[in-house]
Amino acid sequence: MSAFASVTARRIAAAALTAGALVSVVTLPASAADHAHPDRPKVQITAVQYDSPGRDDRSNRSLNREWVEITNTARRAVNLDGWTLQDEDGHTYTFDRYRLEGRSTVRIHTGVGRDRATDLYQDRRHYVWDNRSDTATLRNHNDRLIDEASWGHHRHGGHGHGHGHR
Numbered sequence: 001m002s003a004f005a006s007v008t009a010r011r012i013a014a015a016a017l018t019a020g021a022l023v024s025v026v027t028l029p030a031s032a033a034d035h036a037h038p039d040r041p042k043v044q045i046t047a048v049q050y051d052s053p054g055r056d057d058r059s060n061r062s063l064n065r066e067w068v069e070i071t072n073t074a075r076r077a078v079n080l081d082g083w084t085l086q087d088e089d090g091h092t093y094t095f096d097r098y099r100l101e102g103r104s105t106v107r108i109h110t111g112v113g114r115d116r117a118t119d120l121y122q123d124r125r126h127y128v129w130d131n132r133s134d135t136a137t138l139r140n141h142n143d144r145l146i147d148e149a150s151w152g153h154h155r156h157g158g159h160g161h162g163h164g165h166r
Contacts, residue, residue, distance in 0.1 A: 043078055045149040046071040046105065048136055050129035058126065063111030066129055068136050068149075075102040082141030088134050093122045 045068060052065035068085060072078050080095040085108055093108060098120065100106055106118055110128050113121035122128065129136065133152025140146055 042073040044147040051131045060111045064109040066110040067107045071105040072100045077101045091128045
């Protein structure tokens with residue numbers, strides 16, 4: 001092989017390697033951007049206390065010991081205004097002007113109380129969550145299913161947490 005052919009071959013090989021490296025560098029961020037959603041909000045039902053401890057005497061104290069916990073696992077806060085939490089019988093709690101901070105949990109109690117950052121109240125006089133079986137369903141302001149938790153049955157495919165009323 002002549003010196004000229006050898007230099008040309010090395011230049012072609014170098015050009016091919018450089019082109020390949022550029023293609024992979026250009027493609028990597030695009031594919032990474034497609035799959036990675038940095039800090040995308042993730043709101044989920046993390047626990048349900050569907051059987052308030054003690055006697056079910058319908059006192060406000062007993063009603064408030066029945067609750068659902070919702071957690072935002074991302075760093076960014078999520079505006080829950082217009083979101084709903086519902087049981088299988090259609091009892092619906094609608095979040096009103098509530099912002100769930102990042103990496104925070106809020107507990108939604110059944111009874112009457114004063115809303116705070118970590119505790120919200122449905123202001124009901126009757127139990128909502130059935131001890132035998134029920135499903136807590138969380139939907140956003142566009143009625144899109146965000147999460148659900150079921151117990152006593154699994155016909156909705158949810159996951160149950162809590163302690164097991166009515």
